[in-house]
Amino acid sequence: MKIKADTERCVGAGMCALTLPEVFDQSEDDGTVEVLDPEPPAERAAAVRRAVQLCPSGALSLDSIEE
Numbered sequence: 001m002k003i004k005a006d007t008e009r010c011v012g013a014g015m016c017a018l019t020l021p022e023v024f025d026q027s028e029d030d031g032t033v034e035v036l037d038p039e040p041p042a043e044r045a046a047a048v049r050r051a052v053q054l055c056p057s058g059a060l061s062l063d064s065i066e067e
Contacts, residue, residue: 011057
């Protein structure tokens with residue numbers, strides 16, 4: 001899976017960073033999402049999906065990567 005973040009859509013709520021700080025952070029400038037690990041390991045898949053679902057602005061999405 002690959003995480004996509006639309007920083008223009010992000011409202012800086014921080015739910016992603018609170019849910020999964022190993023993968024998401026917030027910009028010190030404007031609080032928008034920063035993806036620390038755009039292709040997290042499979043064992044984090046459920047937590048990543050949860051963080052994406054919790055995003056109030058819909059700024060996060062997932063792409064499946066075919067191997």
